[in-house]
Amino acid sequence: xxxxxxxxxxxxxxxxxxxxxxxxxxxxxxxxxTKFLNAYITVxxxxxxxxxxxxxxxxxxxxxxxxxxxxxxxxxxxxxxxGIETTCAxxxxxxxxxxxxxxxxQKLLDQGxxxxxxxxxxEFAMGALGSDxxxxxxxxxxxxxxxxxxxxxxxxxxxxxxxxxxxxxxxxILTRYVDDAAIVLxxxxxxxxxxxxxxxxxxxxxxxxxxxxxxxxxxxxxKEYLVPELSSEVRSLWSKxxxxxxxxxxxxxxxxxxxxxxxIVCYHVLCTSEVASNMARFDGLEYGHRCDIDVxxxxxxxxxxxxxxxxxxxxxxxxxxxxxxxxxYENYFIKAQKVRRLIANDFVNVFNSGVDVLxxxxxxxxxxxxxxxxxxxxxTRSAQDDIFTQAVNMAGLPAVSIxxxxxxxxxxxxxxxxxxxxxxQQLLTIAKWFEKQVQFPVTQLQxxxxxxxxxxxxxxxxxxxxxx
Amino acid sequence: MWARAVWLGLRAPLGGxxxxxxxxxxxxxxxxxxxxxxxxxxxxxxxxxxREAVARLEKAIxxxxxxxxxxxxxxxxxxxVLEDRCLYLRSDNVVEGNCAEELLQNSHRVVEEYxxxxxxxxxxxxxNR
Numbered sequence: 027x028x029x030x031x032x033x034x035x036x037x038x039x040x041x042x043x044x045x046x047x048x049x050x051x052x053x054x055x056x057x058x059x060t061k062f063l064n065a066y067i068t069v070x071x072x073x074x075x076x077x078x079x080x081x082x083x084x085x086x087x088x089x090x091x092x093x094x095x096x097x098x099x100x101x102x103x104x105x106x107x108x109g110i111e112t113t114c115a116x117x118x119x120x121x122x123x124x125x126x127x128x129x130x131x132q133k134l135l136d137q138g139x140x141x142x143x144x145x146x147x148x149e150f151a152m153g154a155l156g157s158d159x160x161x162x163x164x165x166x167x168x169x170x171x172x173x174x175x176x177x178x179x180x181x182x183x184x185x186x187x188x189x190x191x192x193x194x195x196x197x198x199i200l201t202r203y204v205d206d207a208a209i210v211l212x213x214x215x216x217x218x219x220x221x222x223x224x225x226x227x228x229x230x231x232x233x234x235x236x237x238x239x240x241x242x243x244x245x246x247x248x249k250e251y252l253v254p255e256l257s258s259e260v261r262s263l264w265s266k267x268x269x270x271x272x273x274x275x276x277x278x279x280x281x282x283x284x285x286x287x288x289x290i291v292c293y294h295v296l297c298t299s300e301v302a303s304n305m306a307r308f309d310g311l312e313y314g315h316r317c318d319i320d321v322x323x324x325x326x327x328x329x330x331x332x333x334x335x336x337x338x339x340x341x342x343x344x345x346x347x348x349x350x351x352x353x354x355y356e357n358y359f360i361k362a363q364k365v366r367r368l369i370a371n372d373f374v375n376v377f378n379s380g381v382d383v384l385x386x387x388x389x390x391x392x393x394x395x396x397x398x399x400x401x402x403x404x405x406t407r408s409a410q411d412d413i414f415t416q417a418v419n420m421a422g423l424p425a426v427s428i429x430x431x432x433x434x435x436x437x438x439x440x441x442x443x444x445x446x447x448x449x450x451q452q453l454l455t456i457a458k459w460f461e462k463q464v465q466f467p468v469t470q471l472q473x474x475x476x477x478x479x480x481x482x483x484x485x486x487x488x489x490x491x492x493x494x
Numbered sequence: 495m496w497a498r499a500v501w502l503g504l505r506a507p508l509g510g511x512x513x514x515x516x517x518x519x520x521x522x523x524x525x526x527x528x529x530x531x532x533x534x535x536x537x538x539x540x541x542x543x544x545r546e547a548v549a550r551l552e553k554a555i556x557x558x559x560x561x562x563x564x565x566x567x568x569x570x571x572x573x574x575v576l577e578d579r580c581l582y583l584r585s586d587n588v589v590e591g592n593c594a595e596e597l598l599q600n601s602h603r604v605v606e607e608y609x610x611x612x613x614x615x616x617x618x619x620x621x622n623r
Binding site: 179288291313322360 | 547557564
């Protein structure tokens with residue numbers, strides 16, 4: 027049951043093959059067994075079971091709320107959840123309990139979803155796996171063999187999402203199947219009066235058609251994305267994917283995004299600048315961590331922030347403030363905003379030339395082992411790993427990572443599709459067709475958990491924490 | 495001037511560590527002088543904390559300098575990808591609020607309905623006590 031599609035589980039719930047409480051308990055059992063992964067910061071067992079009881083009542087009365095009723099979901103810990111600790115994985119917000127739900131959380135709860143817990147992240151989503159605004163839905167999806175969707179900027183409300191970069195942040199969706207992501211996107215999309223950056227175009231839940239004919243499609247392959255650092259395995263899969271579309275009659279052409287090589291630098295300046303501004307709110311007065319020093323406001327702020335933020339966060343705040351200094355503002359911040367326009371225009375030009383979607387790698391390679399990963403500092407890692415994903419955030423376009431195959435090491439590799447602004451449905455339709463062709467192997471959850479349990483019995487494992 | 499001296503004096507107990515100016519750092523830009531460090535720490539209310547942090551900033555600046563190779567004459571800065579749309583403004587009516595109690599609960603130091611902050615820098619009487 028835990029490996030099925032959303033619709034299958036929903037149907038099973040409707041038919042009474044399984045109850046929301048049973049489903050909930052199965053999930054929690056798996057969460058307990060995989061606790062060493064440290065995937066959850068907060069597990070909300072009581073909350074979820076209560077929600078499951080209510081869902082069960084609704085199903086008994088034939089009044090289910092929809093496809094998501096009774097479905098377990100997890101929410102990244104930078105989304106505000108009413109009455110439930112929300113920390114952004116930072117000391118700064120340890121113990122912070124928001125008095126409200128983020129709009130996207132509220133929408134999911136209104137549909138009867140069960141909140142399993144708040145998941146882990148790099149502090150304030152500034153991880154080198156892509157910050158929250160540079161690919162951190164698509165990169166993990168690619169590394170873990172999942173579907174990761176980044177909707178168009180302005181389609182989904184950011185109200186309640188603790189902001190990193192206001193002009194690029196977008197709530198992302200992680201699921202096993204494209205159809206599931208489409209269901210969730212249909213629920214989350216739409217104007218929110220509490221987020222004035224959401225567009226007012228009417229949106230309704232959409233069903234993805236099952237494409238059978240791709241001959242009318244034009245797929246663009248950006249040549250600047252063929253970088254030397256790209257692993258041969260990913261390169262080969264990318265090439266095979268392009269061939270697949272061509273063999274099915276689609277037009278596949280090389281396109282150019284000339285400013286690609288500047289997108290990481292541009293992102294670096296804009297991101298640190300917006301972060302410097304957004305992190306200014308954490309001063310210990312109204313919420314969050316507060317130090318013991320009481321001598322003066324400045325001393326209190328400084329100590330609070332030193333205790334509350336890790337090196338990465340502080341480094342970005344300092345960089346951002348540097349770029350925003352009067353003497354630097356024009357040469358760095360404004361300059362980066364100009365380059366951002368050039369990057370966004372590159373995409374516009376390509377889509378105006380008749381291309382429907384772009385096909386690119388999501389990551390340079392399969393997931394790198396932890397010990398190797400930590401050899402480089404965060405900025406270098408970001409610079410390397412976000413290369414395919416973050417230009418999309420700067421242009422505000424929709425993109426999705428689809429799992430394609432396992433590497434020689436048995437680790438997942440994904441490929442990315444990038445669509446036109448607000449053409450999320452078309453993007454997912456094409457992705458769904460591709461997913462069907464690729465037939466990525468479904469994770470055998472029970473085997474995996476059993477393997478892990480036996481490893482744990484045989485070896486004393488040191489801390490698996492990826493964050494301190 | 496006395497205010498500045500007091501400021502520096504107050505900062506010392508916070509584990510003052512001085513002398514982080516970057517010397518000729520091959521990967522750096524030599525831009526992070528002592529003045530810049532002090533200025534940034536004051537503005538950001540975040541301290542560098544170590545020589546490595548200064549070196550990291552140097553590298554970040556050197557990295558950002560690559561932007562200058564791009565020709566941007568006549569290009570307007572882009573603030574938002576939704577710049578062609580009208581920003582939504584809701585009508586100016588109160589529709590929610592009255593949650594002072596909930597909000598005050600999140601603070602560590604509260605007196606009645608006030609958030610309590612330590613004194614700012616503009617109280618000479620306090621320093622002369």
